[in-house]
Amino acid sequence: MRLTVEHGFDQVTVEAIAEAANISRRTFSNYFACKEDAVLYGERLYTRSLVRALRERPAHEGAWTALRASARDLYVSWDCRPDRGWALRTRLARKHPSLLARQLTNHATLARDLEEALAGRVRPNGIRPELLVAVFLSGLRVGLNTWIDEEEAQDPLRFVEEALDEVEAPFGR
Amino acid sequence: MRLTVEHGFDQVTVEAIAEAANISRRTFSNYFACKEDAVLYGERLYTRSLVRALRERPAHEGAWTALRASARDLYVSWDCRPDRGWALRTRLARKHPSLLARQLTNHATLARDLEEALAGRVRPNGIRPELLVAVFLSGLRVGLNTWIDEEEAQDPLRFVEEALDEVEAPFGR
């Protein structure tokens, strides 16, 4: 991230990252498939935390309730102080297609993991897990994007909750 | 697609594609940024058609109605006979992360185009276009995936409509 901020993502070579980390070019490849993965590594950690948070919700909670609660839990577990790096990474991904692509892939993986973690929970109207998770992640994503668009000024959780309310509400229900 | 089916996606080099198409390696790059783009080119055409279909819906229709109708319109414009290649490509993308990544990127582009094409339409409960489109595309994707999981036996539209009904229904609305 430091090198990227200093020189721009495209200018940073894997070799430079390896050197800055005092490892060989080859060793870098033992850990990351590409530059993109290295930059997005932090994101990966968060997605795992989210899945863990969901698994740890009480078993009696419904799927949707548990999903929303796990987002809150994760946020609280950061002491309600979101990682600045997170916003930085997302801004970067907006500018660099290759990063975005990798981020989308991570998102897809997260979706599958969440679906799995929902096993056994009651779902609104029996909606399929894939659909429920997709709706949830859409809300999460749009909420966080809004937060970033607002220069990260306020509480990200607020924006996320708003977006989730918004997907919950429509269709004259 | 032919080369991919014959030798496997990973084994096919850009050079081989160029040769099979009787163009030079360099010319390939003038048209596609990478192998993945070439394979997914057909998909790109469909997404464009979908956006066009949406634009051509009567202006008085609400956003959600227009979205659902445009999916039907597109399907009908294929004479209700879905492209076999489409299923083939999606199956391929399931196995190859690099293809999946590219497909997800295309999906993101499609989402932005649809949001734009929704301008001026009334949206359920005033939900943001990003969210509405995300919900719609989730339904579309899950529906089509279901169709593929069922060996493309039945009418894909049926699965799509079911999935869309499903995202429309929950949350006790």
Place this chain on the structure above:
DNA sequence: TGCAAAAATGCCGACCCTGCATTTTTGCCG
């Protein structure tokens, strides 16, 4: 202390991607 497993490294070949200069093809006008 010694040694086997794990991690890191070096080297290399195959490929991908792009900019630039050059050649070929096209489209069209007089």
Place this chain on the structure above:
DNA sequence: CGGCAAAAATGCAGGGTCGGCATTTTTGCA
């Protein structure tokens, strides 16, 4: 029909990425 400018295709070279394989260095532990 010939000529010509624009567009398309090509060749080439440079800089990167990725991954296999053999080798060396570190680690963890009996």
